[in-house]
Amino acid sequence: MTRYAVLLRGVNVGGVNLKMAEVASTFESAGFTGVRTILASGNVLLDSRKDTAAVRDTAQKALRETFGYDAWVLVYPLDVVAAISAAFPFEREVDGHHSYVTFVSDEQVLDELAALPEGAHEKIARGDGVIYWQVPRSATLATTIGKTMGKKRYKSATTTRNLRTVDKLLR
Structure with a gap:
């Protein structure tokens, strides 16, 4: 038996x-x-x-059938989530900033996001299957990553969580 974190994308925002x-x-x-x-x-x-792929498929199908929306989820064994959190490359808590982890299930999308240039006051780093980023609180949507993540191309392969939320999954 494996303990998984299932991360629903686009929930309780944008009408879902x-x-x-x-x-x-x-x-x-x-x-x-x-x-x-x-x-x-x-x-x-x-x-x-x-396995992870079967959990993802089952979860997406159940959400789509029950709630009638185009559900996308990313699934990780909890020990993988712990390793992702532990590898956060920046200072975890910086006054006036958000620390984020963008989980990415598609290697090509990960390559694209990792190649983005950092904006002013924005830090971006590639991790194992994730993009780590840190931004001023008032600038999240105006950052390079923030602007890019809203594009339809990234919808099925990415979801972003605040580092504090990631750590709550581990408690």
């Missing part, structure tokens, strides 16, 4: 509003156990004997 209790129930009905939601922004912990 889901109640996390209903998401948890949906995942339990899909055969997952130990289901627990973290915050209201599409973070779910669950247990499964399936």
